[in-house]
Amino acid sequence: MTASTDTTGYLQQEVLRNARYLVLTVDKHGLVARQECPGIQWRIEGVTTGRKLPDDLQGIIESTNGQIAPQLIPYVNLQGNLIADVHVLNRGDDRQIILQDVSGPHDDKRKLQQKAHEVTLLLEHQAELNRQLEQKKREAERASQAKSEFIASMSHEFKSPISSILIHADRLRATTPEACEPAAIQGAAWYLLTLVDNLLTQARSGEGELHLHQAVVDVRCLLEDLTEIFSNQAQQRGLQFHVSCSGVSRFLVTDEVRLKQVLINLLSNAVRYTNQGHVSLVCESTPSQTRFRVEDSGIGIAQPDLEAIFRPFERLNPGASSGAGLGLAISRSLVEAMGGEIQVQSEPGKGSTFSFELDNGDLAGSDSGKSLSGVTVLLVEDDEDLKETYRVLLEDWGMEVFTSSSFLAAVEMFRSRSIHLVVADQYLGDGNGRDLLERFRAENPAIRTILCSGAEPSFSGDPSIDLLLNKPVSAERLYAALLHVV
Amino acid sequence: MIFSARTRELLAEQQQRYFRSLPQKRAQIERCWETIQVNGPTSANTDELRLHVHRLAGSAGSYGLGGVGDAAKQLDLALGSGAHVAVDWQTVDLTMAELLQQFGQIPPLGSVV
Numbered sequence A: 001m002t003a004s005t006d007t008t009g010y011l012q013q014e015v016l017r018n019a020r021y022l023v024l025t026v027d028k029h030g031l032v033a034r035q036e037c038p039g040i041q042w043r044i045e046g047v048t049t050g051r052k053l054p055d056d057l058q059g060i061i062e063s064t065n066g067q068i069a070p071q072l073i074p075y076v077n078l079q080g081n082l083i084a085d086v087h088v089l090n091r092g093d094d095r096q097i098i099l100q101d102v103s104g105p106h107d108d109k110r111k112l113q114q115k116a117h118e119v120t121l122l123l124e125h126q127a128e129l130n131r132q133l134e135q136k137k138r139e140a141e142r143a144s145q146a147k148s149e150f151i152a153s154m155s156h157e158f159k160s161p162i163s164s165i166l167i168h169a170d171r172l173r174a175t176t177p178e179a180c181e182p183a184a185i186q187g188a189a190w191y192l193l194t195l196v197d198n199l200l201t202q203a204r205s206g207e208g209e210l211h212l213h214q215a216v217v218d219v220r221c222l223l224e225d226l227t228e229i230f231s232n233q234a235q236q237r238g239l240q241f242h243v244s245c246s247g248v249s250r251f252l253v254t255d256e257v258r259l260k261q262v263l264i265n266l267l268s269n270a271v272r273y274t275n276q277g278h279v280s281l282v283c284e285s286t287p288s289q290t291r292f293r294v295e296d297s298g299i300g301i302a303q304p305d306l307e308a309i310f311r312p313f314e315r316l317n318p319g320a321s322s323g324a325g326l327g328l329a330i331s332r333s334l335v336e337a338m339g340g341e342i343q344v345q346s347e348p349g350k351g352s353t354f355s356f357e358l359d360n361g362d363l364a365g366s367d368s369g370k371s372l373s374g375v376t377v378l379l380v381e382d383d384e385d386l387k388e389t390y391r392v393l394l395e396d397w398g399m400e401v402f403t404s405s406s407f408l409a410a411v412e413m414f415r416s417r418s419i420h421l422v423v424a425d426q427y428l429g430d431g432n433g434r435d436l437l438e439r440f441r442a443e444n445p446a447i448r449t450i451l452c453s454g455a456e457p458s459f460s461g462d463p464s465i466d467l468l469l470n471k472p473v474s475a476e477r478l479y480a481a482l483l484h485v486v
Numbered sequence B: 001m002i003f004s005a006r007t008r009e010l011l012a013e014q015q016q017r018y019f020r021s022l023p024q025k026r027a028q029i030e031r032c033w034e035t036i037q038v039n040g041p042t043s044a045n046t047d048e049l050r051l052h053v054h055r056l057a058g059s060a061g062s063y064g065l066g067g068v069g070d071a072a073k074q075l076d077l078a079l080g081s082g083a084h085v086a087v088d089w090q091t092v093d094l095t096m097a098e099l100l101q102q103f104g105q106i107p108p109l110g111s112v113v
Helices: A003-018 A055-062 A103-175 A181-206 A219-236 A256-272 A327-337 A384-396 A407-416 A433-443 A475-485 B005-039 B043-063 B066-078 B089-104
Strands: A021-026 A032-036 A071-078 A082-091 A094-101 A215-218 A240-247 A251-254 A278-285 A289-296 A343-346 A352-359 A376-380 A400-404 A421-425 A448-453 A467-470
Touching: A055 A071, A055 A082, A055 A094, A082 A103, A103 A181, A103 B066, A103 B089, A181 A219, A181 A256, A181 A327, A215 A219, A215 A256, A215 A467, A215 A475, A219 A240, A219 A256, A219 A278, A251 A256, A251 A352, A251 A475, A256 A278, A256 A289, A256 A327, A256 A352, A376 A384, A376 A407, A384 A400, A384 A475, A384 B005, A384 B043, A400 A407, A407 A421, A407 A433, A421 A433, A433 A448, A448 A475, A467 A475, B005 B043, B005 B089, B043 B066, B066 B089
Parallel strands: A240 A278, A376 A400, A376 A421, A421 A448, A448 A467
Antiparallel strands: A021 A032, A021 A094, A071 A082, A082 A094, A215 A251, A278 A289, A289 A352, A343 A352
C-alpha cells in the first residue's frame, strides 16, 4: 500500500464513521435481505429486513430499472422529514441501496436558498422603492420648477402693468405739473409694486426658494433711484425727504434687488406712519461695511411692540393703516440672508429709526495686494461696442483677454485655452450666458464666473454664478467686480 | 483706480465710436417700430425690436448716455424683456416716444463724461 492509499483509506473510514449511511440489500423479489450501518447507527421508518421497501423508496428503485451503472437520486424526501441521497447499485440479482442522510446539508441549502430568495425580494422591493422615490423626486422637482416659473411669470404679470401705470403717471406729471393726481397715482402704484414684491418673496421663502444673487451695488445710484421714488411720495404728504451718503466705499457686494426691496419697505413704512416732519435715508460706509439708516419723525412704536412688528401679517392698529403686515418681516429675513441684522429704535410720538449694516464684500484694491495682472479671462458678449470697451479695460488692468461673440465660439475657446475667469452676458444670440457658465463650472469647478444682465434675474441663486453684474456697467463697477471674484 | 493714458485714449475712441453708431441704432429701432405699426406685431418683429432696445438699454449708460439708457430700459420693460407676457402696446408707444426724444437730446460728444 502506498502512503496516499493509507491516507485515502483513513479518510474514507473517518467519513463513514461520522456520517449516517444505511446500506440495504434488496433481493430479486424486492425484499430487504440485509441492513447495514457503516457509520452512525440510524434506522429509517418502514424499512424492515424481510419485507418490501416502503412505497416511496420502492418507486425510486423501480425508476432505475434497466440502468446498469450506479444511479444517484439526490435529496429524496423520506418519512420522518428525512432527506437522503439514494445510491442504487446492481449486485447481480440483488440491488444494493445506499441511503446517505443529507437532511442537515439539505436543510442548510434550503435555508440558504430561502435567504437568497428573501434577499432577492428585498432587493426588488428596494429597487421598486428607489424607482418610486426617483419618480416622486422628479414630480417634486417638476412641481417646484412649475411653481418657480409661475412665480416668475406672476412677477412679470403684476409688475408690467404697474410699470405702465408708473410710466403714464410720470408723463402726466411732466405735462401737468400743477395736478396732484399723477403723484397720487404713482404713490398707489409703488405701494402695489412693493406689495407684489413682498408677496412673491414670501411665496418663494416659504418654499425655501429664496436665493440671493451677489452683485456689485453702486450705492450712490441706488440712493438716487430711491430718492426719485420717495421724494414725491413724501412731498404728497407734506414731509421733507432727506438722503445722505458718506464714507469711503461706493460699492458693496450683495443682492441689489433685495437690498432695494428692504429699503423700499422701510421707507414706505416711514412715509406711511409719519404725518408731519421728515423721512431720512442715511448711508455711511467704512472700508469694510456699509450702514443704512431710515429715520422718521412719525408716530413711533411702543417698546412692547418692537418685536411683534417683525412677525408676518402682524399689524399694529390694523384699522388705522393699510398694508399686509409683510414688509418688516420680509425685510428682516432679507437683511439676515444678506448677513446683517435690522435694529429698531423708537418711541411713541417721537419717530422711529430702522438700521442695518452689511459687509462690503471683498472689494479691496491694490492695498490688499490683490491684482488682476496675469489673470486669464474669457469675455463673452455679443454687443460689439461693449465687448471692445470691456476688452480695452481688462487689458489695461493687466489681464490676458480672450473674447467671443457667441455661445458656441465661447465653448470652443474655453476648451482650447486655460481660462481663470469667464465674464458672460446673459442674452447671447445663440444661447444663454447663464447656461454657458453652468457648463463651464461643470467642466472646471475652479473657474470663476461673472454674469452680466440688463434685466432682473428670473432665476433663483445659481451656484455656478459667482457674481451678477447689472447693466449698464461702469468701469469702476467692473473693476470692483473683478477684484471680488478673483 | 487709475487708467493709463493710453487706455483713456482708447476709451475715448470707444465713446466716439459709440456716438457715431447712435444714428444707426436709432434707425434700427425706428424701422422695427414702423414695421410693427404698419404690419401689426408678430413674434419675429417684436423680438427684433426687443433685441435692439435691450442692447441699447444695456450699453448706453456705460458711455455716459444715462437718459437714453433709462428710456431704453423703460421701453425694454414695456416690451416684456425676456418674459412671455402680453405687451402693453400703449405703454410701448409712450416709452418709444420718450426714447426718441432722448435721442434728440443727446449732448455733443465732448460734454459727456
